[in-house]
Amino acid sequence: MFNVDIIFCIFAIVFAIFKGLIDFKPIKEKIRLTKEQQRKSIKHGYLYELMIGIKNQKELMIYRAFDFLKQKWKLEKVEYDKTEIHMQKINSKFNRVQESMSIVFNALIIIIFANLVKENNFTIGNYVLITMAVNVTTSNIYHLINQLAQMLENYTHYETVHGTAYYSEKYIETKVEGTEKFKLQNQIKISNLRFTYPNSKTEALDGIDLLINKGDTVVILGENGSGKSTLIKVLLGLYQVRSDSVLIDGIPINQFNKNSIYKKVSVVFQDYIQYHTTIKDNVGIGDIENYKDSNHMYKVLRHVDIKLNNNNLETKVGYIDEESINLSGGQWQRLALSRFYFKKNPEIAIFDEATAALDPMTEVRHFNDILTQCEDITTIIVSHRVGIAKRADKIVVMENGRILEQGTHTELIEIKGTYYNMWMTQKEWYQEEDKVTADVKQSVLN
Known part of the structure; x- marks a missing residue:
């Protein structure tokens, strides 16, 4: 060229x-x-x-x-x-x-x-x-x-380019959809309840018998893998079981419409979701129908004692957005608890290891406050700590999918079984709380 x-x-x-x-x-x-x-x-x-x-x-x-x-x-x-x-x-x-x-x-x-x-x-x-x-x-x-x-x-x-991995775990949803409208009037009766996860030969729940009266506070204790969370998911209708295993006022749980159950139940799970959006979303999801009730939301945030950017509801939390505030485990847990307080007029409140990220003293204070809020609400608390058990109407101790003991704090202390051993091991965690409670009572008397 x-x-x-x-x-x-x-x-x-x-x-x-x-x-x-x-x-x-x-x-x-x-x-x-x-x-x-x-x-x-x-x-x-x-x-x-x-x-x-x-x-x-x-x-x-x-x-x-x-x-x-x-x-x-x-x-x-x-x-x-x-x-x-x-x-x-x-x-x-x-x-x-x-x-x-x-x-x-x-x-x-x-x-x-x-x-x-x-x-x-x-x-x-x-x-x-x-x-x-x-x-x-x-x-x-x-x-x-x-x-x-x-x-x-x-x-x-x-x-700035990184690979992203997603982890998921198996979840079995009940496929039966009932038509009855849920309402708890008298009691929840569990009879010979058995449940086995797919691809497992071991029963996660093995012959559970339990009676929960309306308005009762029930604390379910046990180590990880004892069947506590599985029992809760069955009570919520999330897992399919034999129709006569769980009765609500004599009606099998699978005959109730799911949405009617969920409208009446407030739940804080152990593996609660961290919504990486805004404070408003994290609280409001607890009761979508009242999502726009900002005044109630502010009261809830003050109640759970979480101070984030002056509780500006539009504050972004998590790590998805560049302007987001990342939270500690305790702060996330308080936001999860706020969903319970935001729910209006629940009939059943369930806490599945909901305060595991909090120290024992703070946990007891939160549960004391929760029980004050739940005087007329059937409350089920799942935990491996015994701190709040003294206030329960019924304590249930589980192991390997079975109920070992059930009764009040006094009854179980007297028989000196598994609960007694748990209490003796953990009671020193709560001595300061007992002292504070005693001081408050004394000041009132004076």
Whole structure:
């Protein structure tokens, strides 16, 4: 090409450089949009996983929060799609510019070659040779510059791009949907209750017999794996069991409509969800129908003694958003407890290891306050600590899916069995609380 005419060399090099430099121009905007896409992708991806995550289903069903989260996901997805469209428009714009340059360049090559043919009698063979040489030269130079531009863009993202792994665990949902409207008038009766998880040969619940009267406070104690949480999920209708195993005022639990149960039950699970959105969402999901009741929400936040950004309800928490405040385990647990306080007029309150992240003294104080709130509510507390058991109407001690002992604190202390051993081991944790309670009583008497 150089031997035929130097003008083709100059044109080819200049064109390739200018075409390649165009790839550098949108880099900053593309980097900004890519980061924005990543942030928005994390948000709508998180909400999507929140909705479909197996371990989340029990809480979402009970709080009837699926449609609420679906709407939030839809809004985030729309924002993500807008950013994606903007990115595509930028790519299309600069592609059009480069294509236009290619058309103009090829036209100039044809014009220049035509003039040279006219003056120097160039042959068709020269034309083919020049065209191929120009294309190879411009293509190689352009791709070299293009690769440099991509390397620059990729390098900017290198340290911020990480792989994401998702973990899920098996969850078995009861498939029977009843039609009865739930209402607890007298008692919950559990008779010879048995339950085995799929792919397991060991019974998680083995012949459970238990009577819970309306308004009772029942504390279920036991080590991990003793069957406490499984029993709770059966009582909530989340697991399928024999129809006569669990009766509500004589009616099998699977004959009740699930939503009617969940409307009357407030639950704080051990594996509660940390909603990485706002304080308002974390509290409001406890009672979606009253989500907009901000005054009640402020009272709840003051009650659980969590001070986050002056309890601004729109404060973002977690790690999904750059402006979010990350919380300690105790703060997350207080937010989970706030969902119980936010629920209006529940008939049953269940706490499944709900205060495990709190120290024993703080746990007892919280439960004393909870029981004060639950004077007319049937309350079931699952724990491996005995601190609150003294105030229970009934204590149930479980081991390997069976009930070992049940009775009041005084009754179980007298028989000196498993509960007695647990109490003697842990009682020193609560001596200060007993002293404070005694001092308060004494001051009242004085």
